[in-house]
Amino acid sequence: MSFTNFLLFASLTVYTGAARPPVPPRLLPAVSPRAPPGTQNVHPRVVPDAPNAAAAAPGRTVTIEVPVAAHTPPSQAVIDARAAGVQSPSVLNIPWDTRCSAFIPFTNVGTGSGKWPDESGPRVYLDVDGVDVYRTPAGVIVDTGSTGFAIGKDTWISTFHKSWSDVDTAPANRAWKYLSSSDLLYTGYWVTVNITFKDLDWKPVIRAEVPVLVYDSKVTCTAANYPTDNGVCVGGGTAVPGNSLVGAYMGVGYGRRGDGMMECTPDVNPLFNVRGWWTVVAAGSTHIPTARCNYRNGNIPTYPSFEYIHVQHISRPMGMANDGGGILGYIVTKTGIIWGLTGSNTAPFLFHRLEQFSTLPMDWAMPPVCLAINTNTCRAGQLLPDTGVTTAYVSSPDIPAGNPAPAPPNGALSSITVDMPDGGHGMGRVVYGYVSGGVAGSVLPPRYEVRRTGSRVYMNVGSHFFNRFETAVDAEMGYYGINDLR
Numbered sequence: 001m002s003f004t005n006f007l008l009f010a011s012l013t014v015y016t017g018a019a020r021p022p023v024p025p026r027l028l029p030a031v032s033p034r035a036p037p038g039t040q041n042v043h044p045r046v047v048p049d050a051p052n053a054a055a056a057a058p059g060r061t062v063t064i065e066v067p068v069a070a071h072t073p074p075s076q077a078v079i080d081a082r083a084a085g086v087q088s089p090s091v092l093n094i095p096w097d098t099r100c101s102a103f104i105p106f107t108n109v110g111t112g113s114g115k116w117p118d119e120s121g122p123r124v125y126l127d128v129d130g131v132d133v134y135r136t137p138a139g140v141i142v143d144t145g146s147t148g149f150a151i152g153k154d155t156w157i158s159t160f161h162k163s164w165s166d167v168d169t170a171p172a173n174r175a176w177k178y179l180s181s182s183d184l185l186y187t188g189y190w191v192t193v194n195i196t197f198k199d200l201d202w203k204p205v206i207r208a209e210v211p212v213l214v215y216d217s218k219v220t221c222t223a224a225n226y227p228t229d230n231g232v233c234v235g236g237g238t239a240v241p242g243n244s245l246v247g248a249y250m251g252v253g254y255g256r257r258g259d260g261m262m263e264c265t266p267d268v269n270p271l272f273n274v275r276g277w278w279t280v281v282a283a284g285s286t287h288i289p290t291a292r293c294n295y296r297n298g299n300i301p302t303y304p305s306f307e308y309i310h311v312q313h314i315s316r317p318m319g320m321a322n323d324g325g326g327i328l329g330y331i332v333t334k335t336g337i338i339w340g341l342t343g344s345n346t347a348p349f350l351f352h353r354l355e356q357f358s359t360l361p362m363d364w365a366m367p368p369v370c371l372a373i374n375t376n377t378c379r380a381g382q383l384l385p386d387t388g389v390t391t392a393y394v395s396s397p398d399i400p401a402g403n404p405a406p407a408p409p410n411g412a413l414s415s416i417t418v419d420m421p422d423g424g425h426g427m428g429r430v431v432y433g434y435v436s437g438g439v440a441g442s443v444l445p446p447r448y449e450v451r452r453t454g455s456r457v458y459m460n461v462g463s464h465f466f467n468r469f470e471t472a473v474d475a476e477m478g479y480y481g482i483n484d485l486r
């Protein structure tokens with residue numbers, strides 16, 4: 001949510017807080033990875049009253065949670081050796097088509113079924129420690145323009161039925177998030193929770209375990225802590241009027257630290273910290289998956305038998321060295337987010353490596369892009385495909401002078417050309433010519449904000465971008481992918 005204006009953010013963060021009836025109050029505990037068939041806990045929606053009997057019962061399909069291993073970072077030497085240039089999906093080196101992948105559907109659609117939700121951010125169903133989040137329209141916005149889940153103190157208490165005294169007694173967990181473009185500083189505490197993403201029937205899909213920022217202060221702050229980033233607003237800031245401690249807003253993006261959101265580290269990104277994955281076990285099968293989902297750099301998962309392999313519908317050579325179970329990352333499509341990259345779901349993509357923002361694991365920079373203003377030669381810069389805003393934000397030294405800078409359509413600014421990842425536009429090109437901006441289903445945004453800058457070259461293309469492109473990120477190795485649907 002770069003450059004997000006305050007009003008937009010404020011309106012997005014307010015929801016009704018009503019729980020959606022009828023849903024089970026809590027999830028059952030996760031299964032043990034070694035629990036024998038017949039003693040599995042199952043999701044209460046499947047067999048609410050007899051979970052222990054369900055797994056072995058013929059004629060029933062059961063859904064169980066399989067643990068997902070934490071990712072093991074690759075070495076710096078491996079990162080440094082990544083190939084330059086536009087790459088086919090083979091660069092991801094996916095050893096086989098793992099099943100550790102899941103679809104989290106958006107609850108809202110655009111002009112019709114299967115269309116990108118043009119007018120607002122895409123929303124998903126989820127729960128926090130077993131308590132469902134609900135509002136009208138349904139679900140929580142997933143924002144690729146910020147990182148981490150921020151929850152207002154009032155919402156924390158009233159919606160999630162949490163005690164504040166459990167939160168603010170841990171000064172070591174003091175936390176903040178500064179949204180540099182919207183001049184908003186949130187301060188509060190990190191609290192580790194389970195966030196379970198749901199499908200449209202409110203069945204669990206994946207579970208992330210991450211610190212969330214529970215904030216008890218939200219101020220407008222023009223000069224905050226960057227680059228010292230100590231959570232203190234220079235000059236104290238101005239309290240945001242209204243119910244500023246009501247809200248919940250989820251950022252799943254990467255590369256935001258380069259835009260001043262210094263506390264947006266990868267360890268608070270829900271989609272980079274998945275710890276459970278629900279899978280269906282065929283009716284009557286006694287072969288329950290007992291291995292973990294794992295990643296390419298992790299430990300080799302244990303497969304007890306070929307029958308187990310059969311149940312999993314995977315094919316892989318046994319005993320292959322360095323063979324994790326999948327690729328930690330996700331794909332944004334028009335209708336939902338695919339968590340977990342596989343050979344099949346990455347096949348239509350082209351990839352390019354991401355620079356490291358820091359040596360923290362998974363701390364990548366924004367994707368590279370080459371931006372041409374009018375007929376100028378394009379300049380290398382950074383791209384932000386931001387699901388959280390519909391407006392596009394463009395910065396370049398080539399923006400014609402003016403105060404304020406000219407907003408398209410304007411005689412002095414007639415087009416912006418986005419070449420991905422560089423002037424060769426091997427991954428895609430969009431020409432923003434302002435002819436039909438904002439119409440539903442169009443890649444063009446409804447409005448633009450442009451800034452003439454000294455050196456910064458940047459474009460937040462806004463969420464309408466997803467009407468034409470799917471984006472992918474390989475969180476472990478730092479590749480971003482583009483699938484041009486045209």
Ligand SMILES: *[C@@H]1O[C@H](CO)[C@@H](O)[C@H](O)[C@H]1NC(C)=O
Pocket residue numbers: 029030129192193194209
């Ligand atoms: C998250 O859920 C897992 C599995 O149920 C549990 O072991 C863990 O303690 C939970 N974490 C938190 C912070 O509640």
